[in-house]
Amino acid sequence: MITKPKGTYDVIDREALKLKKINRYIDYYCEFYNYDLIRTPIFEARELFHRTVGDDTDIVTKETYDFKDRSDRELTLRPEGTAGVVRSFIENKMYGSNMPRKLYYNGTMYRYERPGNGRNREFTQFGVEILGSNDVATDVEVISMPYRLFEELGFKNLNVKINNLGSKEDREAYKKALKEYLKPHLDDLCEDCKKRYENNPLRILDCKVDKDSDILKNVPSILDYQSEESTNRFKKVLEYLNYLDIDYEVDKTLVRGLDYYDYTVFEIVSSENILGGASTIAAGGRYNDLVEKLGGPSTPCMGFACGIERLMLAMDEMETIEKRPLDCYIMYVNEEEKIKAITLAQDLRMSGVSADYDTTGRSLKSQFKEADRLHAELLIILNSEDLNKGLINVKDNLTKEETKVDENEIIDYIVSR
């Protein structure tokens, strides 16, 4: 038997219903928040992700799916969504008009990592990018939009963790201070942190191993090394969050795994037990230098990405998902009735009524059972005798009332119910 590749999964039955619901909410919400849909390629030039996500990040160094096509082009399956959106923004010269540009995407991403609960090699992210605004209202919108969306989907205990990484200069100043502080304690840190000390000292802050050590408890705060402008900006973000009634918690150890972030960064965490270690359902932040870095005009941006699989997982705990009931189920036994069944089904469907009938040659009894399984609201029980008189037998599956309706009026009769 050929099985699915490791780290991939099929979406069927109940999962499919959950996915449909999530996707509907996403499209609906994005419309009301005035975001335009964007779809970019699933593979891009390898170079793109090195320049955006960062050469030293794990995502790029250990987790990408890289391949050469038949003309030896170096390509990579996208590990995240922002890079492609920014590339498209520049390539299509979207900066020329209609700024800021508010975009949303919803598609599969690929990372070669160890699969687990809420983690897959092919996974889906929905995300939003606002390009061309440095206003704090933008930061707040990008945080509140997914927060409200998740609430609407049924999430109860959501928590926003937020931090301010400041400008590039702020971060350089802080890194310096951090290294200064850690230098005498270097031997007490875990192996990974020793490596991080040189490449990416900020990441030591959210190290799980050393988290509870006194060294990290007394570490200088990133918030103390920022310019007045940056500090005031962050204050304003928090103030606006209050206006929008978003619960948040400043977490000064929150840094993100992608290199392009600056100023506001955040995560939305769910406390649903089923998520276990995958409790972060969305995360994002500001990236004011990225567009310029990729060759576009200096454009401040803010965005987030959300893991659809994690939403689907958590939805199991929250509610029953049921298939929408069928409007009509048509039953028949002989050939004459069958022909009427297939034509009537077509007419009903074209009139906006969902309809179905048996195609496996089941007994009438089984057809009744099937109708109940589908929660059909109306049963159309065809029989030759009535058909010859131009009548069709319609039974209300709730009241059990049966009516004979003229063949020519059947569509109107059902539609007007």
Place this chain on the structure above:
RNA sequence: GCGGAAUUGGUGAAGUGGUUAACACGCCGGAUUGUGGCUCCGGUAUGCAUGGGUUCGAUCCCCAUAUUUCGCCCCA
């Protein structure tokens, strides 16, 4: 990449080194030969992830592989 656990039908699962692998749900058929959902009766794994090994004999013991899962790393 490192360490632990798991893997029995469509599903939830019981089980034992030795004839036909419980039970339940579901599904199919019948009682009711064209009006069901209740009830009753019957059917439903040549098979216990895959490949080796130990054994007279393995689903059960051992090894390997795969997949899933938990923790680390990382991250959505």
